[in-house]
Amino acid sequence: MTSVHETAFLAPGSEVDPSVVVGPFCYVGSQVHIGKGSRLGPHVTIQGRTTIGEDNHFVGQCGIGGPPQDLKYAGEESALVIGDRNIIREFVTVNIGTAKGAWITSIGSDNLLMACSHVAHDCSIEDEVVMGNNVLLAGHVRVESQSIISGGAAVNHFVTVGTLSMVGGMARVLQDVPPFMIFEGSPGRVRGVNTVGLSRRGMDPDAIRQLRDAYRRLFADESPKMLAIQELEAEGNLAPEAIRLLTFLRDMERGYQGRYRESLRRTEAGGEAS
Secondary structure (H helix, E strand, O other): OOEEEOOEEEOOOOOOOOOOEEEEOOOOOOOOOOOOOOOEOOOOOOEEEEOOOOEEEOOOOOOEEEEEOOOOOOOOEEEEEOOOOOOOOOEEEEOOOOOOOEEEEOOOOOEEEEOOOEOOOEEEEEOOOOOOOOOOOOOOOOOOOOEEEEEEEOOOOEEEOOOOOEEOOOOEOOOOOOOEEEEEEEEEEEEEOOHHHHHOOOOOHHHEEEEEEEHHHHHOOOOOOHHHHHHHHOOOOOOOOHHHHHHHHHHHHOOOHHHHHHHHHHEEEEOOOO
8 A cells, every 4th residue: 555644645536556655745646647666755746747657766845747837838738757766856846848849748767856956848858867956957958868967057948968978067058968078168068078977887998089089170170060070970980979979960060959949849820930
């Protein structure tokens, strides 16, 4: 039987696995599904069409599945989906999606969202991501697996944070963050290769060497970026990580990443971008 504190409230219609622990003064809404082994600390509010996987830990005072802070939100039936084994610390807020986006906000598995961080509507966080204290994700942000966003960073709408990248503390992220790179500053820019993080993840030293060479030619030199990409591709024998970096940068140059995704939004009536 589910362990529910006497001061907590589970709304009729909510589906909570019998193994879930619900702490004092929690509220679980009628459209919420919580998988086995999850724990809700004190004062956790989970509402909206929210589906939560197994073994998640909401430490306390979290606001999960609340309505978007987008002024265009009109109460449509959008959703939030959270995977397994995530740790959600104190005062974290995560909003459901909107009709103007993908209808869904999603968080994968094995992530750590530290205290006071915010995940806005239509964001997509993959797996093994660390978000430091007070990190702010605006709407439609995509965070790829194994990336780290340090405390106090603010990420603009529609930005993509590439895999195994590291965003420095207090960074103002107005553009896409390429994978495997260190990105910091206000406004932020690429500062180097995340060599320590890549080594800790067991990346092949030759792949790291190729990424460092690519960084020098793509970001440190003054030659046009597309020309540098073409030269690197022409040399061949690239590691998969280097190919991924170049593909990401090509997409940035063509507009497939970041703000381009904003132009894909359509109004329900006229089909125009909004």
